[in-house]
Amino acid sequence: MSGVLGLLKGLGVTLGQLPKKKVTLMYPDVQPEWPDRYRGVHKLMPDLCIVCNQCARICPTSCISLSGTRGEDRKLHLETFDINFEICILCDLCTEVCPTEAIQMTDTFELAEYNRDAIYKDMNWLTENGKQHALRKGLSLESTEEAVEQNNQLEGNA
Amino acid sequence: MWNNVLHWVDQPFTSATYLGMLLGGVLTLAITLGAVTYTIYGERKIIGWMQGRVGPNRVGPFGLMQSIADILKLLIKEDIVPAKADKALFMIAPIITYVPAFAVLAVIPYTFHHYFTARLNIGVLYYIALSSISIIGIVLGGWASNNKYAIIGGLRSAAQMISYEIPLALSMLGVVLLSGSLDITRIIEVQQQNGLWNVFPQILGFIVFLIAATAELARAPFDLPEAESELVSGYFTEYSGFRFAFYMLSEYVYLIAMAGLAAALFLGGWTGPFGLGWGWFWYAIKSFLFIFLMFWLRATMPRARVDQLMGFAWKYLIPLAILNLLISAVEKLYWLKG
Amino acid sequence: MATTELRTEEMLLNVGPQHPSTHGVLRLVVKVDGEIIREATLVIGYLHRGTEKLAEDLQYTQIIPYTDRLDYLAAMINNHAIVNAVEQAMDLQVPERAEYLRVIVAELNRIASHLLFLGAYLLDLGAMSPFLYAFQERETITQMFNEISGARLTYNYMRVGGVKWDAPPGWIDKVRAYIPHFREKLKMYHNLVTGNEVFLGRVKGIGAYSQEKALGYGLSGINLRSTGFKWDIRRNKPYSIYDRFDFDIPVGKNGDCYDRYICHMMEMEESLKIVEKAVEQIQDGPVMGKAPKILRVPAGEYYASVEGAKGELGIYIVSDGKDKPYRFKLRRPSFINLQILPELMEGQNVANMIAILGAVDIVLGEVDA
Numbered sequence: 001m002s003g004v005l006g007l008l009k010g011l012g013v014t015l016g017q018l019p020k021k022k023v024t025l026m027y028p029d030v031q032p033e034w035p036d037r038y039r040g041v042h043k044l045m046p047d048l049c050i051v052c053n054q055c056a057r058i059c060p061t062s063c064i065s066l067s068g069t070r071g072e073d074r075k076l077h078l079e080t081f082d083i084n085f086e087i088c089i090l091c092d093l094c095t096e097v098c099p100t101e102a103i104q105m106t107d108t109f110e111l112a113e114y115n116r117d118a119i120y121k122d123m124n125w126l127t128e129n130g131k132q133h134a135l136r137k138g139l140s141l142e143s144t145e146e147a148v149e150q151n152n153q154l155e156g157n158a
Numbered sequence: 159m160w161n162n163v164l165h166w167v168d169q170p171f172t173s174a175t176y177l178g179m180l181l182g183g184v185l186t187l188a189i190t191l192g193a194v195t196y197t198i199y200g201e202r203k204i205i206g207w208m209q210g211r212v213g214p215n216r217v218g219p220f221g222l223m224q225s226i227a228d229i230l231k232l233l234i235k236e237d238i239v240p241a242k243a244d245k246a247l248f249m250i251a252p253i254i255t256y257v258p259a260f261a262v263l264a265v266i267p268y269t270f271h272h273y274f275t276a277r278l279n280i281g282v283l284y285y286i287a288l289s290s291i292s293i294i295g296i297v298l299g300g301w302a303s304n305n306k307y308a309i310i311g312g313l314r315s316a317a318q319m320i321s322y323e324i325p326l327a328l329s330m331l332g333v334v335l336l337s338g339s340l341d342i343t344r345i346i347e348v349q350q351q352n353g354l355w356n357v358f359p360q361i362l363g364f365i366v367f368l369i370a371a372t373a374e375l376a377r378a379p380f381d382l383p384e385a386e387s388e389l390v391s392g393y394f395t396e397y398s399g400f401r402f403a404f405y406m407l408s409e410y411v412y413l414i415a416m417a418g419l420a421a422a423l424f425l426g427g428w429t430g431p432f433g434l435g436w437g438w439f440w441y442a443i444k445s446f447l448f449i450f451l452m453f454w455l456r457a458t459m460p461r462a463r464v465d466q467l468m469g470f471a472w473k474y475l476i477p478l479a480i481l482n483l484l485i486s487a488v489e490k491l492y493w494l495k496g
Numbered sequence: 497m498a499t500t501e502l503r504t505e506e507m508l509l510n511v512g513p514q515h516p517s518t519h520g521v522l523r524l525v526v527k528v529d530g531e532i533i534r535e536a537t538l539v540i541g542y543l544h545r546g547t548e549k550l551a552e553d554l555q556y557t558q559i560i561p562y563t564d565r566l567d568y569l570a571a572m573i574n575n576h577a578i579v580n581a582v583e584q585a586m587d588l589q590v591p592e593r594a595e596y597l598r599v600i601v602a603e604l605n606r607i608a609s610h611l612l613f614l615g616a617y618l619l620d621l622g623a624m625s626p627f628l629y630a631f632q633e634r635e636t637i638t639q640m641f642n643e644i645s646g647a648r649l650t651y652n653y654m655r656v657g658g659v660k661w662d663a664p665p666g667w668i669d670k671v672r673a674y675i676p677h678f679r680e681k682l683k684m685y686h687n688l689v690t691g692n693e694v695f696l697g698r699v700k701g702i703g704a705y706s707q708e709k710a711l712g713y714g715l716s717g718i719n720l721r722s723t724g725f726k727w728d729i730r731r732n733k734p735y736s737i738y739d740r741f742d743f744d745i746p747v748g749k750n751g752d753c754y755d756r757y758i759c760h761m762m763e764m765e766e767s768l769k770i771v772e773k774a775v776e777q778i779q780d781g782p783v784m785g786k787a788p789k790i791l792r793v794p795a796g797e798y799y800a801s802v803e804g805a806k807g808e809l810g811i812y813i814v815s816d817g818k819d820k821p822y823r824f825k826l827r828r829p830s831f832i833n834l835q836i837l838p839e840l841m842e843g844q845n846v847a848n849m850i851a852i853l854g855a856v857d858i859v860l861g862e863v864d865a
Contacts, residue, residue, distance in 0.1 A: 006691020007459075013688040014208045014458045014625055023632055024211045035639075037661065039646035060558040091561040091652045096660070105646070209628035306507075378622065379694050458688070460695050461622025463847045 034107040039092045041108040043130030044081060046123060048102035051076035055094035055103055063088045081123040085111055106133035186263060194410040195225040201453050208457045235399030240304055243396065247302035252397070252404035255295030258288040259412040266418035267343050269428050269437040281342035282334055285419060286327050289374070292408065293319045296383075299405070300393035312393035314464055315376060315383040321471040322373035322380075325366050328479035332363040332486040333423045342419075346427030355426040359489050363482040364424050366475055368451070371416050373471065375409065377452050379459035380467055413452065417445035506534060511849075513542050519616060520860025524853070528846060536841035536849075538834060543864040551824035556582050556656060556791045559824065564650035566828065567862040569612050570805035572598075572605040572641075575654040580735055581800035581811035582656045585793045593781040594658035595737045600671060600774045601641065601653065603767040607678070608637045609805035610760045610767075617757065617854040618689060621698055626689055633681055640670055657787030672775050675768055682765060690761070696754065703840050703852035704752035713836045716829055717807025718763070719856060722748035722755040729803035740777070741770045753855035760857070792819050806830050806857060830862035 025032060034040070051068030063084040068076040095104050108129055113119055121129075133139070166178035199214065199222065206213030214221030239248055265281040278284055293316050300312015333356050334340055337348040349355055357364045373380040383392035394405045421427060421444035428437030462470070511524040521542035527535040547566065551559045556578070563578045564571040576598055583590060590598075615630035638648045644663055645653040653660055689695055707723040720727055728745045730738040746762035748755025793815040801810035807829025814823040833856055840852050 003691075003693035003696075006696075007693055009687040010458050010689070010692050011454060013684055014454060017208050017210055017625075017629075018204075020210065022207070022210055022212050023635070024215075026215075035643040035646075035664075037644070037646040037664070038642060058558065060554055060561050089561055089650070090647070091650075092646065093558065093561070093652070205624070209625050210632055211628065381622070457625050459623060460618060460692065460698065462694050463698055463845075465845075465847075466697050 034109075038107045039090050039105045041085070041090075041106060041111060041121070041129060042083060042095070042103055042126055043106045043133055044123060044126035045102050045104075045130060046078045046081070046127060048100040049078040049081070050100055050102075051078055052099060054097045054099065058093045058097045059088075060091065060093065061087045061089055064094060078123065081126065083121050083126070085119045085121055086116070104130075106130065107136075108133065187260070190260065190263065190411055190414065191407075193414055194407055195229065197410050197414065197449065198228075198406075199225045200449075201456075204450065204453045205457045208454070229403060232399055232403040237400065238396075238398050240396050243304045244302040247298050248396075249401075251295050251299035251302055252401050252408070253295070254298060255292045256404055256408040256411070258291040259408045259415060262288050262415045263411070263418070265342055266415060266422060267346065267427065268418065268441045277341065277343050279339070279341045279344075282330055282340045282345075282423075285415075286323070286330070289412070290320075290323060292412070295408075296393050299397065303393075303396035305396055308393055308395045311383060311395065315393055318376070318380065318382065318464075318467055319374055321468055322370045322475070325471060325475035325479045326370035326374055328476065329360075329363040329367040329370060329482060330423060332360050332479075332482045335483065335486045336360065336490055342422050342427075346422055346429065349426045350429045355424065355429075357424045359493075360424065360482065360486065362478060362485065366479045366482060367420065367424065370471075370475060371420065372452065372455060373467070375413050375416060375452070377413075378456040379462050381456075381461060382464055382467065413449065414445070417448040417452075420448045421445045509846075516620075519854070519858055520863075522858070522860055522863070524849075526841065526846075526849070531845055531847075533841050533844050533846060533849065536838045538837060540831075540834070540860075540863050543860045545865070547865045548824055548826060551821060553820060555819050556793070556821070559821075560654065561650065561652045564652055565861055566826065566865060567609070567804060567806060567809070567830070567859045568649055569859055570605045570609040571649060571651050572601045572653060573802060573804050574809065575651065576602050576736070577800070577802045577804065577809045577811050579654045579656050580802055581798060581813060582791065582793060584735075584800045585796075585798040585813060585815070586656075586791065588657050588787055589785050590658055590736075591782045591785050593662070593779060594783045594785065596774050596778040597659050597663060597783065598654060599737060599741075600771055600778070601644070601651075603770045603774070604637050604640070604671070606767045606805050607764050607771075608634050610764045611637075613760050613857050614685065614689075614757075617857075618695075620850050620854045621695065623689070623695070626685065629681070629685070629688075633678065636674060636677075640667065640674070643667055643670075655784065655787075656791055658782070658784035662783045668775055668778065671771065675772050675775075678768060679765075682761070682768075686761065690758075698851055699753040699757060699855070701750070702753045702848050703844075703855060704750050705836065705840065706751065709836070709839075710751065714832050715807065715836060716832070717804065718756055718759045719807065719833050719836075721745065722759050723751035724749055729801055729808055733801070735800070735802060738770075741773050743767075743769050753851055756855045756857070790819050792817060793821070801827065804829055806859065806862065807833055826865055828862045828865060830858040830860075831865075834858055834863060 049066075049068070051066065053066070056062070056064040056066060063086075064082070065084075066078065066081040068078045071077045090105070092105055095101075103126075106129060111119065166175035166182075169175050202224070203213035203221070214224035217223040217227050239245055262285050264276045265278050265284055267275050267277070296319070297312050297316045300308045300310075300315075303309070303312075333345060336356065336359065337345040339345060339348075345356070372378075376383050383394075394402055397405060418441070421441055425444040425447075427444075428441045430436065430440040506527050506529050509526045509528050511526065513521040513523045515522075523539035523542065525537045525539060526533050545565075547562050550562065554562070560575055560578060563574040566574050582588075611630040611634050615627035618626040641651060641653075642648050644661065644667055645651040705723065707725050710720050710723045710725065716727070724747050726745050726747050729735070730743075731745055743766045744762075746759050746766065748759050793813060795815055795817040797812070797814050799810060799812045801808050803809075808827065809829055810827030812823075812825040812827065813821050814825075816822045837853065837856060841849060844852065
């Protein structure tokens with residue numbers, strides 16, 4: 001008899017779920033809401049980069065490659081910056097070690113492409129991604145220092 | 159002339175009555191196909207709602223075109239017959255499964271006036287006899303596939319269905335005993351006269367009927383033939399495209415027929431509350447309750463193992479059904495007359 | 497009349513790497529005689545990615561994202577294992593708040609992993625709904641982890657000496673609100689599954705083994721505790737701050753599949769208790785301790801283990817003083833727990849094979865590394 005009661009209780013549970021609110025998200029009509037710290041595809045602010053190579057060295061899968069030249073003011077300026085998203089694991093160690101916060105992460109997560117070459121993202125794409133992200137989030141587009149400050153606040157860093 | 163076409167049952171056989179029979183068959187087939195399509199859609203939606211998600215919702219408004227899209231996909235697939243399979247049997251097996259499931263619809267009276275159904279005075283016997291024939295189609299399908307898993311699956315499904323035919327028939331016998339007739343229309347009339355649906359005096363029979371019907375339809379928790387996560391695949395492994403659609407179709411038509419039978423035998427058929435009209439509407443609601451129960455069970459229960467299935471039928475259900483017969487006899491003698 | 501022997505053949509059946517019930521890419525080659533399994537062989541390695549070899553060329557902080565991907569259902573616990581091992585080797589102090597945050601996320605992750613066991617096991621047995629209910633709850637936990645670490649599955653949250661980020665404002669309150677909500681859900685799962693006769697018929701008495709056999713095979717975690725042997729690294733060899741919490745170790749009686757299921761359910765309740773106490777006791781403070789910029793583990797051999805979701809997860813580091821390990825060996829509980837499977841399968845019905853495999857609760861990321 002207890003067996004029958006167990007069965008009936010189980011049936012009651014499923015019936016009780018009928019009127020409850022459904023959790024389906026109507027993607028892609030409705031985009032998911034990501035929290036502030038979400039580790040999506042990177043964005044780059046080339047003006048801040050001092051070409052110290054820390055990001056390339058810390059990357060566990062060695063997917064970052066960058067190069068720079070020395071300008072007239074005897075500082076290094078960024079020339080090329082590529083991330084190979086076939087092997088990037090979005091671990092954000094590179095954003096952690098960057099001394100100037102030139103590289104940060106956005107909430108872009110859709111990376112599907114039709115051919116493999118398109119998955120190598122270069123400096124222009126990453127900068128553009130940053131601009132798109134700033135527009136979406138209502139962040140400042142002008143001053144890079146302001147952008148860095150806002151990002152710090154989002155991430156809750158000191 | 160139109161009187162002959164519609165009420166062809168009581169008329170001599172002329173071309174007008176022949177037209178009526180043809181019309182009836184085509185109309186019933188069309189309505190059945192539509193009902194099956196939307197039963198499949200309803201199953202996915204209702205089970206989805208029970209699991210906290212919306213079911214199909216992309217294809218067409220509210221996903222209504224989903225079943226049609228699925229059926230269209232199955233129809234345009236390549237017709238593969240395995241090389242070493244027995245070609246003739248392979249092709250006939252789905253038909254043998256489908257025709258009895260469709261033919262039993264003739265005795266399910268959804269309304270008092272028989273428009274396209276037959277008032278057979280051996281309705282219950284006709285139902286039980288025909289439903290046994292569809293098992294042959296399953297065994298043939300497994301055998302003709304020339305695949306050792308399909309044979310094992312086919313024989314297992316056949317064993318399951320044959321074992322549960324017996325409690326099904328025995329539970330119906332209680333109702334027949336109470337009503338004094340094998341005619342389904344008469345059974346409903348008796349319920350109407352007594353003002354008491356058969357589910358109340360026959361509660362034990364009803365429970366046995368529900369369990370046996372679930373196993374007979376090969377639905378959860380007895381859905382071993384369809385189990386994808388078990389090792390042995392079912393009898394329809396080698397069937398693809400249109401023939402697979404046929405097997406699925408016969409399964410759902412059988413579900414609708416069983417729902418109709420349950421509504422007729424136990425829930426009072428076309429009688430509505432307070433003698434209201436529109437018999438087919440009340441009939442549809444009662445059938446829907448039965449179908450909803452099938453969906454509800456599928457969403458909740460895990461699958462029983464094959465040896466537990468057989469043991470359950472022979473050791474528990476059949477004694478219960480026989481007990482029900484005894485109780486019905488006592489009721490008939492002392493309590494319910496007519 | 498002479499009786500002729502019935503000629504039977506044994507059939508070789510391949511439960512291939514692609515199968516809905518093998519919890520990943522596991523291959524089981526079984527020899528069946530009719531319905532009885534005569535011999536079962538496991539073929540693993542379809543998910544081998546060379547973590548241990550790769551680690552020889554990576555600094556310790558760089559190894560942390562790789563450990564996420566071992567038992568990917570309980571990534572926080574894997575992180576905890578490696579940072580715990582390096583901290584013990586280097587004798588570093590971790591601030592209080594970081595320890596509490598570590599315990600909270602590790603126990604929440606244990607709950608998430610056990611929820612997935614519940615859903616997947618019942619899906620193998622044919623019930624579709626508990627899978628979706630378990631994933632609904634898991635989604636809440638994953639959302640919380642997303643807020644604290646930025647990712648949903650591979651968190652990369654802990655660092656040697658602390659954790660990466662402090663909890664965002666309001667996160668601890670979210671955890672506090674989640675606890676009674678999940679207790680209700682646990683009751684719902686018990687109502688739905690534990691009393692179900694069909695379910696009990698499929699798991700009671702199946703796949704039982706004795707305590708001696710379990711100890712002989714080196715099983716750990718729930719597979720050992722279901723036989724009645726009370727062994728939990730959090731209690732017997734406490735690490736981090738687990739000695740401050742008062743929680744029970746649920747054990748089973750017969751070592752069958754039902755006991756393993758019940759142990760999973762009760763462990764979820766115990767983990768919830770730990771989270772509740774930790775949320776009460778947590779204080780403000782720094783989340784990163786004093787750790788050198790370049791981590792150099794002194795030369796020598798070190799072994800430290802934590803109680804993973806599947807058993808004892810051990811890290812064995814052989815270091816020669818550099819910033820990269822000389823040899824980085826993982827004691828992976830799912831790999832070791834799988835060893836008993838061929839013996840359990842012998843003589844069983846084919847129908848029980850899936851039930852036994854599901855109850856051992858393996859994750860292929862951990863089996864193959």
